[in-house]
Structure formats: structure tokens, C-alpha cells
Amino acid sequence: MTGYSLHRPLPIGEVPRWDIETGVAVIGFGAAGACAALEAARGGARTTLFEMGSGSGGASALSGGEIYIGGGSDAQKAAGFADTPEALAAYLKLAGGPDADAAKCDLYAAQSLAHYEWLKAQGVPYKGSFVPGKIIEPATDDTLIWSGSEEAWPFYETAAPAPRGHVIQFEGWGGGRLLVDILERNVRAAGVDVRTDARVVALIADGPAIVGLVVRIDNRDHFVRAGSTVICTGGFCMNQDMIRRYAPEALKLSDPIGENDNGSGILMGMGAGGDAIHMDEFFTTCPWIMPESLVKGIFVNRNGQRFINEDCYHGRVSRTMIDQPGDRVWLLVDNAIFARPIDLARIDIAAVGESWEEVERELGLPEDTLSATVRTFNRYAAEGEDPLWHKAAKWLKVLDEPPFAALELNFAGSYFSFFTLGGLATRPTGEVLDRAREPVPGLFAAGRATAGLPRWGHGYSSGMSLADCTFFGRQAGMAAAARVRETA
Template identity: 45%
Template sequence: MSPRPVPVDEVGEPDHETDVLVVGFGCAGAAAAHEARARGARVLVLERAGAPGGSSALSGGELYLGGGTPVQRACGFTDTAEDMFAYLEAALGPHADAAKLRLYCAGSAAHFDWLRDLGVEFQHSLHEAPTWMPLTTDGLMWLGENAWPYAELARPAPRGHRPPVPGPGGRVLMDALVAAVRGAGAVVHVDTRAGALIRDGDRVVGVVARRYGRDLVYRARRAVVLTTGGFVDNERMLADHAPDLLAHGKVSDGLDDGDGILMAMAAGAATRRMAAAQIALTALPALAVRGMLVNARGRRFINEDVYPGLFSIAAVRHQPGPCWVIADEAAYEDIPEPERWGVRPVHVAATAAELERDLGMPDGALRGAVREYNRHAARGADPVLRKSGRWLRPLRAPLAAFDPRLGFAGGARRSAGIGTGAAAFTLGGLRTTPDGAVLDVPGEPVPGLFAAGRASSGLHGDGYVSGTSLGDDTFVGRRASHAGSPAWDAR
């Protein structure tokens, strides 16, 4: 089906009619659907897969929330919307969307309450150590707020809120949201793929979708809300907008192919920051923070205690690869075995010079880096890259090199070959207002059309912090759903 919009007089009578039509049933779609129902609108949700969840259900489940949530207070932290904004503006930048970000931070504590009221639970305990994802039920985690330079820009407070489940919590989050949407009385059609928007003049009034091989007309009296995800699974769109992601793995459910973005673009919608992406390098944060993260030339390039998504972006986009984690036996043994995630060294050497030769690095480069690191670590400070003194300790031979290209199965996967060690999802998308209204190329709202989640360009600039997708997606999903209220009828 072509994504070009279809005039309303060419589609005939609708097969289904509603007030607010939500396209996509991940976390953004769930938030939009529930809020629209709460405001009295009739809501119909389309999901192309056989069940709700999408990429949200496969995520880690972190929600970036702050401003003084009950979990933060129970764990002994004072936080404000201003401190949250100062951290995120720097960590998500450069070029973060300040207007959207300020609104999100101001409403974050109330958004926590909304999630909790919908049945999303959070344990009142803190996971202290750097990690991609805690293997505990702790409800709060640090996401780089206490690392340089961010700790100097804002009072540090942990803001990563998680459902009480070890490992990935996205399914638990989505189960709560789906139950709330169904309980609110929204109608859900699964196995239904939207293909084109329907327009009455300039106004979007529905979609043409395909279900079980049959084309169906869905009419929306008030608004269509696109929550269809990003485009990391669309190779052509990646080649056009983010070609540096083509070689890497994908973080998605396999259905993030940009359908909603393409439909809206065909109707005149503008896009923003289509090259922006979250990149995850499979370097173990618990190990990197106890050692050194170096590039192919043997040089450190970032303080290893930052949020791992930031060291991933720095490594993949700005450093000569491959990158390595260098550590010693004490660092490795200091990590509880389950939290090693199966990572094992691929090279072990009696000296830094020997390890340097094994890794094909320039003569003296790694030796010099280890010598400099140890000299400063012995003094309890890192004046070069400012890693916290908490993690500084001289590295003692023998030294080991860990290869992120092998993934978190480490040496056990060597027989499967080496990839890039990185996976990504897109952050750019439709240009929207902070209320989710989709804008056209001149900057005017496309009447009747809204978007939230990864189908839209949200808070992010060139950086990323875990939880700013699920948090932003649900927050804007709620605001976009205001289209279902009488105040939006004229739009």
C-alpha cells in the first residue's frame, strides 16, 4: 500500500469510526489511548503485531523521572525539576529540544504519580553501581548524574525508575499499561497495519489499514495519533538519514520500519534530527568503570563512569575502533559473577607492553596510558578525564583486554564471529510541538494529526540517557491524547 494520503471522498463509508484513533500500541500509544478515554473520548487502537507491546515491551523498562518522586525521597535524595533539566540538557545534547525538555522536567513528578496510579510499581531501593540494567528488583538507579561533568552542572540525584523485576522490565511496564487501557474501555484491533492517512481537505480524518488481507477504512472524528515507532528496521531510511547505523545491530521488535513517519511525510509533515540515535556498545559498565576504556590507538577518551550510552556514542561515532576494556584480575573479581553477564577476556598478558602488541596498538601507546592512569589512580584523582575517585585503583599485571564486539557472551561467542559490538535505535522523527501536534514543512500544525514516541522527534539532541524514551513517550502520548477533548475539536 502506498503511504500517499487518500482523499476522504475516495474511500467510501468507514468500516470503523471513533473519536481518537491511535496507531501503534507500545507505551506511547498506551498513554495516548488511556488519557483520551479518561477525557471521555471514544478510542480505537490499531496494532500491526498480534499483541500489544512493540519495542517498549522488549526494553529495559527504565523511565527517567525526577523532581522529587516518592522513590527518590525514600532513598534519601532531594531533587528538583531545575536540577533534572540541567543534567538532561547537557547529557542529551548538544541540540536537545529545550522547550520539550523543560516541560517534561516540570511535569516529571506528576507523571510518576500517573504511572503509579495505572499500576506501574517501583520498589523503594537504589541500585548503586553503573550498569546497563540491574539484575535486582531495585526501583531506582544512577544514570550518570553523579559523573563528571554533570555532577558539577546540577546536584546529582538518581532518576532511573524501574519496575521491580531483575533484568529487562519493559514487559512488566507494558502489561500494566495494556491492562489500564483495556480497563478504560478502549477498543483494540491487533494484526492491523495502517498504510495511508485519509484527508478531508488539509485535515487528517483517519487511516486506511489492512487486516487479514482486507483493506479497512478507519475514521477519526477528532484526531489520529501516530505512535508507530522509529525506523531502525528500514534499511532504505537508514541509508538516507543515518547511514552510520547500517553496520550495527538493531534494538527493536523488528517492526520499527518508519511506517507512521512515511505516512505523515507523504501528507506534508516535516521531520527533525533524523540522524539522531541511541547506540549501545556491549562493553560491561561494571568492568569499564573499574578499569580503562581505550580506543584502537590505546588511548582513553572518556570518563568510564558516565552513563554507558554516552561512552557508547563516543566510542562508535567519534573514536578509531575497535575499542577495548582493559582491566586486571582484581577488577574482574570485584564484580559479582552474575553481574559479569558472561563477559570473559580475549587477551591476557603479563605486561602492558605485551598486551599492546597483542592488540596491534602503536608502540608505547597502551603502556603510556596504563602508566598515566596508575600514577593518577595512586593519588585518588583523574585530572585528565575526571572519573570519580570511588572507582580509581592502579591496575596490576597481568592485564586483560575485553572485546565488546563479542557481545555479553564474551569469549564463549568467539566461534560465532565478531560483529561491531554495537546496536542502535533511532531517535529522530516527525517534527512536533510539545503537545504532540505534527508540524508541516512551513511549521504549521497538520490539522487532526498528532504523534508521540519514536515516530516523533522528542527531547534528544546528540546524546541519550536510558529512560528518556519510555518517559518521554508516555508523557507526550498523554499530551497528544488531549486531541480527544472538546478543546481540540477545531484543530
């Protein structure tokens, strides 16, 4: 064990020697770190990337490799969608919740198409083909999908909808690994000095400025002098203690999506004076929309009440489930739309009946609760309306074909994956802000170590996090390199 702390930078006066000197030090080799390192190196800075694992990856490599892009891409146009940067910005602001970062939303919306071209230039393949419907990721190698709540109420009222989930061309799920591999290839080609099995244990400070870091490599502390440091260490979903202190609602969930997402970078940034905001926010989802016919079912809570328009993005629906009283919700389906849920979701059939009253009884609910909910839903669905939740007409189906079933989504038992959305406050440049809204000199951050475009669990859409990681990772790398140039 070293005596260094994630929580307090080592004063420069206590540094015994410099083992490594670099321009830009990047911590973490997921998509954010790769993009930061790439732009830093291309910006002319000597760049070193430290990764605690044995290779690149992070949570990015566990993802579908989907990036939220809009404003009128080739794929959007080919599929007949006329998206605009304004509509994209409006959607991102809705999705960002009550404290959406307007500056980041506007910048990203304005440069989203250029970023898409940049990704292609790195070798990220996009077939440009659209798959309609509500899916999690394409099972094919198609590359454009609906990946959020764009068409759902209330989002469509404010932001003109378009599909914006641009998925890396990859046969089947899990293209995130390929995305990171491609970024890694570029990182290495750009001359970045990549150090794996290299765990950063402390930052080094000269007064308020961050001037380097202490890295544990081969069981020995290395003192790294760096002109700029970029924290790209991901969120804290793997750190139970942080979850308990900052986001205890997520204690209900047992399937974190993460690898080394232990919050270490957030803690180091806070220790350096950085502000951490929206730490209670998290994304969660259960892949309940597979098969898609299930979207025509209706969700009820333990009191038999509906609580969301089920045609929202599956993550928004899932996050709202967690707000419900009790520890489970049910998806009500009739025989016409029933199909066995995807195994991954671990959803059980909790009750079956020839009438909704029978299902209600079998679930142990009071009379005229669930059955009243279905009756009212059916009465309006027959007219193509959902006056309570404004579910779109194409997903409305009178649930009147017996047998009827209640599919159970249990928060602890079903597959509710989650990751955290709160983190360091940063400028669009990646500069880490302190609590007085001033930059911590020399310190940058990107990705889920920050509160970025995604910062509200109820608004998250697929691809928002990788959009944030890749685009703002690049901004951080550019700004970090510029600072090295300016201070040289």
C-alpha cells in the same frame, strides 16, 4: 497489495466508504500508544487503537520498564537524594544535545512527579527502594537506580546529580513487558476499541488536514474516519533502507532493539507534511559495565588512546566508541578488577600480558602508545585524579596488578543494541509540526516516531525514552481528544 502509500495520504475524495468512525485513532500499541489511547478515551473521545502486531508490546515491551523520573520522588527522598525539578530540567537539556527541546524538557521536569503518581494510579508497582552502583537494570525487584551520566563529568557541573531511573517493580530484567501489560489493562478498561493485526497503510487527508486512515485488517482495507490521529509507531531501527539514507553510522551495528520499528509512522507523518528532525541520531549500548568492577578499567581505541570518562552512562560510552576510528575498542583491566564480562555482551579477551607493553605488542600496536596511555592514567590515578576525562575518584584505580588484559568490544560482533532517536517534530502537545513549524491539522505523534526528550545518542540515559513515550503519549492523547471535542 493495496495501492495505498505510506508516503502520501489518500485524498478524502477517493475514500469509497467509511468502515469505522472514531474520535481518536491511535496507531501502535507500545507504551506511547497505550498512554495516548488511555488519555484520549478518558478525555471522552471514542478511541480506536490499531496495532500491526498480534498484541501490545512494541519496543517498550523489550525494555526494562525503566522511566526517567525526578524532582524529588518518594524513592529519591528515601534514599537520601534531594532532587529538584530544576536539576532534572538541566540534566534533560544537557542529555538532549545541541538542539534539545527546551519546552519539552521544562514541561516534563515540572510534571515528572505528577506523572509518577499517575503511573502508580494505573497500577504500575514501585517498591521505592534504591540500588546503588552502576547497573543496567536491577536483578532484584528494587526500583530506583542511577541510569544516566548524572554523576559523571561534565554533567554534574551543570545539573545537580540524583538517581532518576525509576524501574517497575519486577524480579529481574525485562519489566517493560509488565509495564505494557498494565497499561493495556487500563486501555481496555477505559473502553478503547483495540484492533490488533491491523496494519495502517495510509493516512487520509482533507486538504492539509488528516481526517482518517486506511487500515488493512483480515486482508481487507478498512477506511477509518478519525477526528484526530496519533502516530505511536516507534522508530526505524528495523528499516535498513531508512538507516542507510538517514543514519548510516548505525550500519556498523547489528542488534536493533525493535519489533515492528520499521519507520512507517515517521514516513506517514512526513508524507502528511510533517518535519522529521535529527534523523541521524541513535542510541546504542553494550552492557560492558557488568560486572561493575570493569568500570574501573579504561577504554582505548585502535591507537591506544582513551576517549571518554568510563564512569559515564554505558550508552554514552558505547556511543562514543562508535565514533572511534576502526571497528573495535578495548577495555583495559588489571587482575584486581578483572571479572568475566556478562555473556550477553559477547566481549572477548583480545590480549593478556605481564606488562602493559606486552599487551600493547600482543594487540599489534606501536610501541609506547597504549602503554603510554596507561602510564599517564596510572600516574594521576595514584593521586585520585583524571585530568583528561575527570572520571570520578571512586572509579579510579591504578592499573598495576598483573596480569593485564585487553577486553575487545567489536562493533559488529559484540552486542551493541541500538534504536533510532530521530523522528517527527512535535509540540509538547504531540501536534506534528510541518517544516514551517505549523501543526498538521488532526495529526499527533509521540514516542520514538518523534524527536522527543531523547534526540542525541551521546546524551541518552536509560528511562528517557519511556519517560518520553508515556508522558508525551499522554499529552498527545489529551490534545487529540480535546481537538475532537472542539471540532464536534
